[in-house]
Amino acid sequence: MAHYSLTPRVKVLAERLLSQKSTLCTEHATTLNALDGDIAGVPAAVKPARRFYELMRQLPLCISADELIVGNQTRKPHGAIFHDESAVRRPSAFQFLNLNSDLDSPDYKLVMEKGVLAIKHQLEEKTRALGSAVSRSGMDEVNGCRAAIYACDALLALAQNLANSAEQLAAAETNAYRRAELLDSAAILHHVPAHPARSFKEACQAFYLFQLALQLDNGSYAVNPEGADKALLPYYQHDINNGALSPQQAYEIVESLWFKLAELCEVRAACAIDGYPMFDALLHDASLENARINELSDMFLSAQHNLSALHLPVRLFKGVQHVSAAPFAAAGETPAAEGLTPRMQRLRNHYLTVRPSVSIYRALAFTEVVKANPGMPTILLRAKSLPPRLRNRADSDSGR
Incomplete structure (x- = not known):
């Protein structure tokens, strides 16, 4: 060849x-x-x-x-x-x-x-x-x-x-x-x-x-x-x-x-x-x-x-890459809490082991609101940066 x-x-x-x-x-x-x-x-x-x-x-x-x-x-x-x-x-x-x-x-x-x-x-x-x-x-x-x-x-x-x-x-x-x-x-x-x-x-x-x-x-x-x-x-x-x-x-x-x-x-x-x-x-x-x-x-x-030889980011696949669970506590390692039913214990374990979700969209929206409203109190800036669905829900809750 x-x-x-x-x-x-x-x-x-x-x-x-x-x-x-x-x-x-x-x-x-x-x-x-x-x-x-x-x-x-x-x-x-x-x-x-x-x-x-x-x-x-x-x-x-x-x-x-x-x-x-x-x-x-x-x-x-x-x-x-x-x-x-x-x-x-x-x-x-x-x-x-x-x-x-x-x-x-x-x-x-x-x-x-x-x-x-x-x-x-x-x-x-x-x-x-x-x-x-x-x-x-x-x-x-x-x-x-x-x-x-x-x-x-x-x-x-x-x-x-x-x-x-x-x-x-x-x-x-x-x-x-x-x-x-x-x-x-x-x-x-x-x-x-x-x-x-x-x-x-x-x-x-x-x-x-x-x-x-x-x-x-x-x-x-x-x-x-x-x-x-x-x-x-x-x-x-x-x-x-x-x-x-x-x-x-x-x-x-x-x-x-x-x-x-x-x-x-x-x-x-x-x-x-x-x-x-x-x-x-x-x-x-x-x-x-x-x-x-x-x-x-x-x-x-x-x-x-x-x-x-140029170290470009092309990666070749060979088998399955196993993801390390080190940053997150395993469910089996979570100590049992006294006084909880088995169902509540399972929910608690799941909550402690789930990977946190971080969305860039909220951060981008908040940044744009801050730029458009200089001097506005932080609590109002946060409210204005909420998605319309959550903002409407908050307005209806405050009117009760």
Whole structure:
């Protein structure tokens, strides 16, 4: 199997990334928080997908200089996003694309081979076939289809926004070679993931864009992509056999894809599933001397080998990471309290062992209220920063 060196493009991108300090970006959370009032009347089963669709329409997006596979999760270099506990625990908006009940992973090949528009049209046909459902199960199915359609629209909006950004950058670019690359990226984003990928580069861009959408949704569904070396292999073989791509050009695309996956990061507590278990050969400890892996697997292994020396935040999955319970008292270690019934003792133990929940939204709301009301007493500032639902309840309680 061939050995590939670190490409000049990715070397520059990696050095640029490592020169920047990692920054926590609040735009994602702030935009989500501002959407709650706009979707107040949406059914609970549809609301997460509708919120994500609106987020993809409004979230500022950017494309970094010299990127071949494009799209960033924040506008800040080396920026990280965060999700609150409720977002992490809810199912992903793309759960309807799950491969099967045994594997919690979306069907990347379906997105690349069929295209999001075809998936959306199929969901719309199913919704029309259900008609005006009156039963509870029928309404649940209709709402499930509506949520899935919003998820499809969100992915299409993400691609369209990035395509527009690429066109704007191309219009202002003075370097003819880079201008051509940006226009090519814009053309690709206008085609995928809406339509089936036609080339290896389009398939890699669609793969990454779907991964980016999963990350921006809640991150919990973005940790188990299927084997990319198998999913992308037909596109690689087609372009190589037709002379549309040389192995070195294909490797630059692979290394750019790996680098973009390394950029995706978020702030969250340790969890039982962590990392990116997307490469079957890597999962089984394959090496470059293993002749059983395919040519594309070899490229992914080379990309991992070249970039791992730069200490980029790509983590390989190998087994289940067990979360330490050290910061929290175990239920069995909680001493029994005298005079409590068994039921009250269980409730007390649960209360003492539960992980505390901290939401950034309350802090952001309080900060905005303080800025807008200088000099106001603290107790009134706290009251004004309450969500409308809690504020109305407090007003009704005070009137009694």
